[in-house]
Amino acid sequence: MxxxxxxxxxxxxxxxTVSYALSGKxxxxxxTRQRVEAAxxxxxYRPHAGxxxxxxxxxxxxxxxxxxxxxxxxxxxxxxxxxxxxxxxRYDHDVLLxxxxxxxxxxxxxxxxxxxxxxxxxxxxxxxxRLPLLRSLDRPSVMIGFPQEAAGLTCIDLDFRTxxxxxxxxxxxxxxxxxxxxxxxxxxxxxxxxxxxxxxxGFTAAADRxxxxxxxxxxxxxxxxxxxxxxxxxxxxxxxTGVVVHNEAVLEPLTDAFEQLGLRxxxxxxxxxxxxxxxxxxxxxxxxxxxxxxxxxxxxxxELLMAKLAGDEVPEATLLPPRLTKRASTAxxxx
Amino acid sequence: MxxxxxxxxxxxxxxxTVSYALSGKxxxxxxTRQRVEAAxxxxxYRPHAGxxxxxxxxxxxxxxxxxxxxxxxxxxxxxxxxxxxxxxxRYDHDVLLxxxxxxxxxxxxxxxxxxxxxxxxxxxxxxxxRLPLLRSLDRPSVMIGFPQEAAGLTCIDLDFRTxxxxxxxxxxxxxxxxxxxxxxxxxxxxxxxxxxxxxxxGFTAAADRxxxxxxxxxxxxxxxxxxxxxxxxxxxxxxxTGVVVHNEAVLEPLTDAFEQLGLRxxxxxxxxxxxxxxxxxxxxxxxxxxxxxxxxxxxxxxELLMAKLAGDEVPEATLLPPRLTKRASTAxxxx
DNA sequence: TTCGCCCGTCGAAGCGCTTCGACGTCACGC
DNA sequence: GCGTGACGTCGAAGCGCTTCGACGGGCGAA
Numbered sequence: 001m002x003x004x005x006x007x008x009x010x011x012x013x014x015x016x017t018v019s020y021a022l023s024g025k026x027x028x029x030x031x032t033r034q035r036v037e038a039a040x041x042x043x044x045y046r047p048h049a050g051x052x053x054x055x056x057x058x059x060x061x062x063x064x065x066x067x068x069x070x071x072x073x074x075x076x077x078x079x080x081x082x083x084x085x086x087x088x089x090r091y092d093h094d095v096l097l098x099x100x101x102x103x104x105x106x107x108x109x110x111x112x113x114x115x116x117x118x119x120x121x122x123x124x125x126x127x128x129x130r131l132p133l134l135r136s137l138d139r140p141s142v143m144i145g146f147p148q149e150a151a152g153l154t155c156i157d158l159d160f161r162t163x164x165x166x167x168x169x170x171x172x173x174x175x176x177x178x179x180x181x182x183x184x185x186x187x188x189x190x191x192x193x194x195x196x197x198x199x200x201x202g203f204t205a206a207a208d209r210x211x212x213x214x215x216x217x218x219x220x221x222x223x224x225x226x227x228x229x230x231x232x233x234x235x236x237x238x239x240x241t242g243v244v245v246h247n248e249a250v251l252e253p254l255t256d257a258f259e260q261l262g263l264r265x266x267x268x269x270x271x272x273x274x275x276x277x278x279x280x281x282x283x284x285x286x287x288x289x290x291x292x293x294x295x296x297x298x299x300x301x302x303e304l305l306m307a308k309l310a311g312d313e314v315p316e317a318t319l320l321p322p323r324l325t326k327r328a329s330t331a332x333x334x335x
Numbered sequence: 336m337x338x339x340x341x342x343x344x345x346x347x348x349x350x351x352t353v354s355y356a357l358s359g360k361x362x363x364x365x366x367t368r369q370r371v372e373a374a375x376x377x378x379x380y381r382p383h384a385g386x387x388x389x390x391x392x393x394x395x396x397x398x399x400x401x402x403x404x405x406x407x408x409x410x411x412x413x414x415x416x417x418x419x420x421x422x423x424x425r426y427d428h429d430v431l432l433x434x435x436x437x438x439x440x441x442x443x444x445x446x447x448x449x450x451x452x453x454x455x456x457x458x459x460x461x462x463x464x465r466l467p468l469l470r471s472l473d474r475p476s477v478m479i480g481f482p483q484e485a486a487g488l489t490c491i492d493l494d495f496r497t498x499x500x501x502x503x504x505x506x507x508x509x510x511x512x513x514x515x516x517x518x519x520x521x522x523x524x525x526x527x528x529x530x531x532x533x534x535x536x537g538f539t540a541a542a543d544r545x546x547x548x549x550x551x552x553x554x555x556x557x558x559x560x561x562x563x564x565x566x567x568x569x570x571x572x573x574x575x576t577g578v579v580v581h582n583e584a585v586l587e588p589l590t591d592a593f594e595q596l597g598l599r600x601x602x603x604x605x606x607x608x609x610x611x612x613x614x615x616x617x618x619x620x621x622x623x624x625x626x627x628x629x630x631x632x633x634x635x636x637x638e639l640l641m642a643k644l645a646g647d648e649v650p651e652a653t654l655l656p657p658r659l660t661k662r663a664s665t666a667x668x669x670x
Numbered sequence: 671t672t673c674g675c676c677c678g679t680c681g682a683a684g685c686g687c688t689t690c691g692a693c694g695t696c697a698c699g700c
Numbered sequence: 701g702c703g704t705g706a707c708g709t710c711g712a713a714g715c716g717c718t719t720c721g722a723c724g725g726g727c728g729a730a
Binding site: 014016017020026029032051053055056057 | 676677678679680681682684685686687
Binding site for chain 2: 044046047048049050051052053054057059061064066068074075077078081082085086089094095096097098099101102109110112113114115222223224252282283284
């Protein structure tokens with residue numbers, strides 16, 4: 001293994017000079033820097049991560065806690081993880097993958113052993129048991145999603161409440177008077193997952209404000225469940241003409257079910273969704289949707305964390321504004 | 336921060352004794368161990384990961400390189416990643432997440448800086464450019480999938496060739512004489528992704544051996560593509576009664592397409608698949624399938640790596656035997 | 671000209687842990 | 701009764717890096 005002293009000898013300087021040339025924490029003459037860089041290249045020097053972490057008390061590693069519970073849409077999680085890794089690399093950091101399974105112990109472990117400098121948490125619940133722990137940890141963290149009581153913590157997410165509102169408003173503008181929300185699987189609400197609840201709030205509030213008749217139906221992530229929900233909706237709200245879907249897995253089977261029940265999209269029924277753009281675009285009838293900007297969220301989360309590590313103040317809450325993209329699945333209410 | 340000297344003082348022993356009590360690398364009297372453990376608990380001691388890595392030249396971290404290319408099925412990747420993390424934790428290791436985007440540089444970086452002790456690679460190509468690098472690295476690695484030339488490397492995967500064969504044999508036993516393979520997206524074959532190719536080989540070999548008429552069709556991972564492939568198959572092989580699907584994303588739309596084209600599953604057409612069990616079970620007509628044991632592969636990969644880290648010899652190739660589960664989608668050939 | 675200061679570099683002191691060699695003790699076998 | 705290990709513990713030497721204080725030389729201000 002080639003170490004910093006080897007580089008120093010080769011460049012004819014002291015180890016500390018090599019270190020400063022690398023970190024830029026003290027001025028180094030152009031000429032010396034050149035010599036050091038040449039030596040590094042010739043010897044193929046790579047600083048030892050452990051030694052660096054020990055001496056600097058910075059590991060340059062972030063922890064990412066991914067959820068693996070029922071009812072979450074895996075591709076979104078993955079896309080998010082990838083964007084976190086990519087963004088972290090831009091700041092010369094790596095990403096340690098933790099599963100929620102390990103729970104609070106895992107968080108405490110990687111934080112206390114100084115394995116990581118900071119943490120990113122996904123799938124935050126309204127009353128997340130990890131909150132007190134995060135507050136007590138001496139390392140910065142960012143949460144994807146908003147718990148009920150977020151004081152002192154940094155959170156970021158799509159503004160799901162407004163997203164729910166926008167969907168309803170879009171339908172209202174098109175003249176629809178009876179709408180329904182097909183939501184996430186029941187267990188997601190039971191757990192008190194923040195983003196799902198907020199969609200419901202926004203949906204309901206906007207419907208009330210616009211004087212629409214509305215209903216909310218959780219839905220399991222299976223085609224069968226989608227079909228049953230479609231049937232139930234038509235039974236309970238025969239005048240239904242607008243649907244908001246917040247459940248990636250059933251978006252396609254649900255629209256299929258409606259069509260098989262004799263409702264054409266968008267001629268008889270308008271459909272909007274909150275889901276990744278790729279999904280909305282890939283369907284037979286592309287769906288008017290509010291994008292789930294997982295890549296942007298991941299990137300912003302890393303940026304927030306880096307700012308905190310640098311000692312900067314960051315806003316406690318970052319709500320990304322929803323963007324509604326009109327596609328073929330919505331149309332004015334049939335006469 | 337509480338350190339090992341604090342624990343030592345509290346327990347009335349030397350730091351080295353604490354270390355040995357923790358690692359078990361030298362015998363420590365029961366009584367001393369008790370005192371040390373008590374001290375650790377009282378003080379909430381956690382060994383500093385960087386210091387440990389520096390002194391022991393072991394970071395207790397594995398690198399996991401995940402693919403993010405077109406045509407791979409994300410949930411499988413995720414399930415795999417989770418099983419790797421879970422298995423690694425059983426051996427007191429953590430997992431660093433790398434994307435394929437960083438490529439060989441990323442591998443070299445984490446290996447050379449001693450950030451990780453060992454590596455796991457997914458989505459191996461037949462002629463993977465990373466092979467020479469892996470051979471030159473001084474750290475052990477395990478690849479998920481088999482490259483063409485794997486000498487000196489450790490590989491593990493489902494035995495996809497046999498999986499392809501089993502599917503055909505199952506259909507042949509049921510009396511089918513004309514079969515087709517609906518495969519992964521074309522780009523997967525273009526890249527020379529090992530597992531996809533092997534399925535084709537097994538499928539073709541078994542069909543030839545059994546004297547079946549057979550055809551192979553790659554298929555994009557979209558419902559539209561599935562429909563087109565279904566139409567094409569019926570056009571080109573009017574006598575088709577058996578299909579093998581090796582493409583998670585189109586399994587459902589493809590069977591839907593067949594039914595819409597007037598073929599009932601399994602009355603007119605038998606369908607088998609190579610896919611995760613959950614997917615096969617979740618369809619309207621549960622599909623006879625060979626499971627993609629991602630969890631088992633991940634676990635075994637970690638075990639292989641741990642053995643290599645311990646200095647044990649491990650087999651270069653580990654092929655997991657395919658297990659075919661009969662479900663409702665296959666039946667004897669219609670008379 | 672002299673003082674003070676900044677620039678560029680060096681040496682040394684750790685960072686917190688593991689590990690090696692050494693040493694005292696005790697039990698056992700002859 | 702004594703040599704011989706095995707057992708249990710200690711002290712010290714690093715692991716490879718960062719960082720702090722110090723220092724010489726050059727330059728601008730006084």
